[in-house]
Amino acid sequence: MDRNPKSNRPPNIEPAIRAIAMPASANGNGDIFGGWIMSQMDLAGGTVASLQARGRVATVGVKEIAFHVPVAIGDLVSCYAELKRRGRTSVTTKIEVWVRRRDVDIELKVTEGEFTYVAIDENGAPKPLPDEDGS
Numbered sequence: 001m002d003r004n005p006k007s008n009r010p011p012n013i014e015p016a017i018r019a020i021a022m023p024a025s026a027n028g029n030g031d032i033f034g035g036w037i038m039s040q041m042d043l044a045g046g047t048v049a050s051l052q053a054r055g056r057v058a059t060v061g062v063k064e065i066a067f068h069v070p071v072a073i074g075d076l077v078s079c080y081a082e083l084k085r086r087g088r089t090s091v092t093t094k095i096e097v098w099v100r101r102r103d104v105d106i107e108l109k110v111t112e113g114e115f116t117y118v119a120i121d122e123n124g125a126p127k128p129l130p131d132e133d134g135s
């Protein structure tokens, strides 16, 4: 997703996850909690990381989160996730969150950030990633 940061079009890939923002996730202002948005981003990045790891991963770090625009109740929230970096045991993903308002046919980038995951074994200890072909 190395695109023009001012792009007003979502990434040209399928979103990793989509959800409708519901009232239970709203804060006292009537907007959606940043923590709910981050949990959606974590889920989205996890789909990329667990595929790279061919197994279990744990979230180890989050950085460069920027909340650009509030998410409203009823928004269709789409999380786009791409591989940014493969380390020895870690996978870093770049996540963009876009919304379509309930009643307006315009896509808005609301949040972006990087989520890093570590491949873990059955004891929760880091383990090396398999080769990129999965071997």
Ligand SMILES: CC(C)(COP(=O)(O)OP(=O)(O)OC[C@H]1O[C@@H](n2cnc3c(N)ncnc32)[C@H](O)[C@@H]1OP(=O)(O)O)[C@@H](O)C(=O)NCCC(=O)NCCS
Pocket: 057, 058, 059, 060, 061, 062, 086, 087, 088, 089, 090, 091, 116, 118, 120, 124, 125, 126
């Ligand atoms: C994830 C965990 C197993 C890693 O164990 P660890 O002993 O800290 O691992 P290491 O220090 O060997 O680091 C493992 C990799 O993570 C990377 N890493 C560690 N901390 C990081 C951070 N804050 N941000 C980004 N990457 C990080 C290291 O650079 C290393 O990458 P590499 O192997 O690709 O070079 C351990 O920290 C843990 O269990 N944390 C809790 C996870 C959790 O509960 N997450 C929330 C729910 S999923």
